[in-house]
Amino acid sequence: MKIDVKNFSASCHCGREHKIHVKEIIIEAGAIDKLPVLLSDIFTGKPEEICILCDDNTYLAAGKLVEEKVKGCKVIKLPSKGLHADNHNVKLAEEQLDGRIKLILAVGAGTIHDISRYLANKRGIPFVSLPTAASVDGFVSTVAAMTWNGLKKTFPAVSPILVVADTNIFSKAPYRLTASGISDLLGKYTALADWEIAHLVTDEYICSKVCELEHKAVDEVCSCLSDLRGNVPEEKRIKAYEQLMYALLLSGIAMQMVGNSRPASGAEHHISHLWEMEVINPPLDAYHGEKVSIGLMIVAETYHMMKEAIRNRQYEIQSYSGLDYMCLKESFGPKGLYEGMLEENKPDPLEQIDIMEFGKLLPKIADILDKLPSVDTINQLLTEAGCKKYVHEIGLDERIISKTICLSPYVRNRLTFMRLTKLIKLL
Ligand SMILES: [Zn+2]
Ligand SMILES: [Zn+2]
Known part of the structure; x- marks a missing residue:
């Protein structure tokens, strides 16, 4: 093709x-x-x-x-x-x-x-x-x-x-590489939700055609996951591989259309980038996509939990008190990366947000999060494709998750819902 x-x-x-x-x-x-x-x-x-x-x-x-x-x-x-x-x-x-x-x-x-x-x-x-x-x-x-x-x-x-x-x-x-490609693609679910939410909250540029393209790429691959590693006739297997490569290239095209990685990279990629910096974890023997799919699971769980809290009114909007300086210094300081992190976060994307206006947008944010597949569905897709899902699969301890959620939004100056959750206090 x-x-x-x-x-x-x-x-x-x-x-x-x-x-x-x-x-x-x-x-x-x-x-x-x-x-x-x-x-x-x-x-x-x-x-x-x-x-x-x-x-x-x-x-x-x-x-x-x-x-x-x-x-x-x-x-x-x-x-x-x-x-x-x-x-x-x-x-x-x-x-x-x-x-x-x-x-x-x-x-x-x-x-x-x-x-x-x-x-x-x-x-x-x-x-x-x-x-x-x-x-x-x-x-x-x-x-x-x-x-x-x-x-x-x-x-x-x-x-x-x-x-x-x-x-x-x-x-x-080797199939591990293919699974990593599938993982990278499934990460678009949360990346696209982040983009839509950032657009809603700050009026950041968005292109619906590019979003459609990314959704199409993900859907195409989800429809042939079992053929990629299942016992299917060779012709069917080859077709599935072509579809996967097509989707991966389509995602790359989407980034070219926008001129940056916004359509393909959100909170799930920030988690992968954080772990690659090796400031809260040892060096990992994991591919890019493997870290992305584990990040995807963490982000999807967090987003759905926040959505439920919004719907059940079990939250309070809290005024913004700036970056988590203590935590940033503790983690990035020893490797000499603290100053660089502060630089990356100028201007601080949360500072420009009007708390009152943000509070009014939460029901709409919940609507966007509704379109995100459930944690069970994402889990099933990743399982079907043989992708990594949990931190222990790449040698990390469960305890790293809360620190990851706190620090990962700072690795790139890009507004995600993960970063916005710093303005929401769960009751
Ligand atoms: Zn990626
Ligand atoms: Zn456009």
Whole structure:
């Protein structure tokens, strides 16, 4: 299947002219066979000016095949053990990326893509995405999430100009990676609720077309969860994988349309980001999506509980007393991240909120939360797909949950309902 990207680049009733950077997306079995022709459409240079960026594992899964298709291209193979999108691996790749290279072919999952999009941006050259697993929704992202000298940072980067997703390749990825992609997508439930609530409370920009697109992406995948790992005929399984990759790319397109990650990242992602900062927990051996789905469960439980309290009038609106300075200093201080957190929270999104007006909006907020699937439904979906749901599954103790709820809203200056709950006191 081919995603007609032009459909998403248009002036919209939201008042914006949506712009998409990716030019072509192909998802099908054997898509790699078309690579030489697709490349000739976008690149007129010589094969030796093209470079495959992969790791040992993804070289075997797809890089070798790509090398055969694009004869004469260069290959950079990063060590797959302990591979992270960090300055160490960027340096490793950069040392081998000679000045003649004019195009990067990213062959891998999220990490290889982040390194590729960072380097492509730095060198001012385009890159092509060849995902080897349906593991994240960030393949067409325009920012690179990197760890720089131990700190998490988001760098400006470029979107691939072309995505060639070969189902024969990404459907054979270890299932844990696929489950992680499903988790990342299901996280959109709370991300979208957060966006709608922020729009209601602060009149933040929102686009209903983009929301629809994200909902469509999630629904499509929910309808084929059992086919992704069940005992179904191969044809049906392949179809489900294509649908998953389609949904992940659609989510990436939604972010391009808006120009940031708002449509795809809310309180559930903030939880994942907090744990990645390793200030209240040890380093975790967990994929992005795994942290997102556990975050999703925590957020969904909190949101539904708050909704019930709103409906039963078991709450009080409390005046805002500023950031939780003590807790922030205690947690982020030892790693030298306290000042950075204060900076991130300027201006404080809660300070601009009129408490009285907010109180009047609560019934409407409850209506938005009504659209969120119940905790049981989310639990069932995650179980069906074999996704992670509880903190103990990634080696964390239950006691981390309350601290996570308190601190995670501060990791990004983006208003979520989780952050707004600081204005609500349960009775
Ligand atoms: Zn729009
Ligand atoms: Zn994500």
